[in-house]
Amino acid sequence: MPLEVFAFKNNEKVLRRSSSGGGFTEIIKIIFRLYPKNEIVVYGAAFDKNLNVKHMSANSVDECLKFNGSKYVQSNLKGVFEDIITNLKQGKLVVFSGTPCQHKALTNLIHNKEIDDTNLIRIDIICHGTPKxxxxxxxxxxxxxxxxxxxxxxxxxxxxxxxxxxxxxxxxxxxxxxxxxxxxxxxxxxxxxxxLTEKCFKCEFAKIERITDITLGDFWGIEKIMPDFSKDNGVSEILVNTAKGKYIIESIKKFNRKNADIRLEQCLTNEYIKYQNNLNQPTEKPxxxxxxxxxxxxxxxxxxxxxxxxxxxxxxxxxxxxxxxx
Incomplete structure (x- = not known):
């Protein structure tokens, strides 16, 4: 089970360019604020000039804007894991955002090569499945x-x-x-x-246990679970899975205590699980x-x-x- 679960809503400007509540944008913003002396490299899925979906790198908060919005396509990871390993070896702070199966592949590679992953921050999603x-x-x-x-x-x-x-x-x-x-x-x-890719119907990662620091998704059912939390324009569900993830989310609370445009509130019940099919089982094959x-x-x-x-x-x-x- 996650250490903690939160509902999150960003300001209106961020919400308009986000698929859900803008949680990813704020997490990236806080990471750059927490580690100002580190060289930070963020990897996420974005469109190239021909609208192919690829994992790309970014070195600033503004550059990470290309990762905003859901991409319902399996992303091309060519060369990305090798870049991540090189950056980790050089002591850079690396943030990798991807699907649970992509994280498993990266984790296996890092362990096989005996790479120190202390400087790696892992963010995955509650995944429905990816089209080819x-x-x-x-x-x-x-x-x-x-x-x-x-x-x-x-x-x-x-x-x-x-x-x-x-x-x-x-x-x-x-x-x-x-x-x-x-x-x-x-x-x-x-x-x-x-x-969807056929293997998604037998996904071994469609469960509450995660190997990442933070898991993001839409907070389905929030109007019933947390009725005082407005669902207008989307709400992010944030699962905090590790101490590293908790430090990031606690920092969001700390730096936004007086910011009325951003709302972060802990969910104090496990009811959220029943509204997240892919935390319980793989997507059913039609x-x-x-x-x-x-x-x-x-x-x-x-x-x-x-x-x-x-x-x-x-x-x-x-x-x-x-x-x-x-």
Whole structure:
């Protein structure tokens, strides 16, 4: 079990660019404040110029802004673990943010090479599962074809729309789309669990025990567990797993005692666990997963979007009518 669990909400500016409550941003900010004499390197998932999801490094709080927002794609880790080991050997403070399985791979490598990990801060997420990058790449190409322009920005959890899983896209020709029918398709397939990597359905890390210092997620069910804590614009759930993690979170409290724009409050019940499916068990494999996999391979992205995500004229009309009713 975690040492402690907290609900966290950042200021409105940070909330707007965060998928949840902006907990990651504040943790990074405090780490740079706590270790001013250290050379700090932070690793997290970000888009490259072609919107491929890769783990990249950052050396300042501002540079870490590229890590904000959920990326529902398996990230490319090429060369990252080797860089982390080099930085640790040089005495740098390293922060690695990733999925639980990525942390396990890094931990195994560090132990096998007998690297001192005292200066490593580990942050993982409550993971639902990760789609393969090939599917994301096909979807991006499809969007660019439909909109006749290169896709230059995308958000899987856009805060400018009331729905929790709203999408945003920006194209090179200046066109912007918010939760339009074509922009919704990737999230629909993701939420139906059809594009997750198959091994995610047997994930050994979908449990309350963690190997990281801090675990982050959406604080689902907070309106029932902590009804006085506003859920507007998202709330981060922070699981403090180690003494190193506790020092960071306690420092957030210390440095923000007089900051009314930031709220950090301990959850004093274990009720939160029942609202976090992936702290209890792996994501369940959909009954039509195998058929989807075959039909995607044989017929491509548009075919499966029509069959499994309702990308049809009938589906578009239904979506439009539903939107009017909201």
């Amino acid at each position: 990058p090939e599917i994301w790449s096909d979807y991006v190409q499809w969007l660019e074809m439909k909109n006749k322009s290169k896709l230059i920005d995308f958000s899987f959890r856009y805060k400018g729309c009331k729905k929790t899983y709203s999408s945003y896209a920006k194209f090179e020709n200046g066109k912007e789309k918010i939760n339009s029918f074509d922009i919704k398709m990737f999230n629909r397939l993701f939420l139906r669990r059809l594009i 009954v039509d997963y195998d058929n989807f996999k075959i039909e995607y391979k044989n017929n491509g992205i548009e075919f499966v979007m029509k069959k499994y995500a309702g990308y049809t004229l009938k589906g578009k009309i239904k979506d439009f009518v539903k939107g009017i009713g909201r």
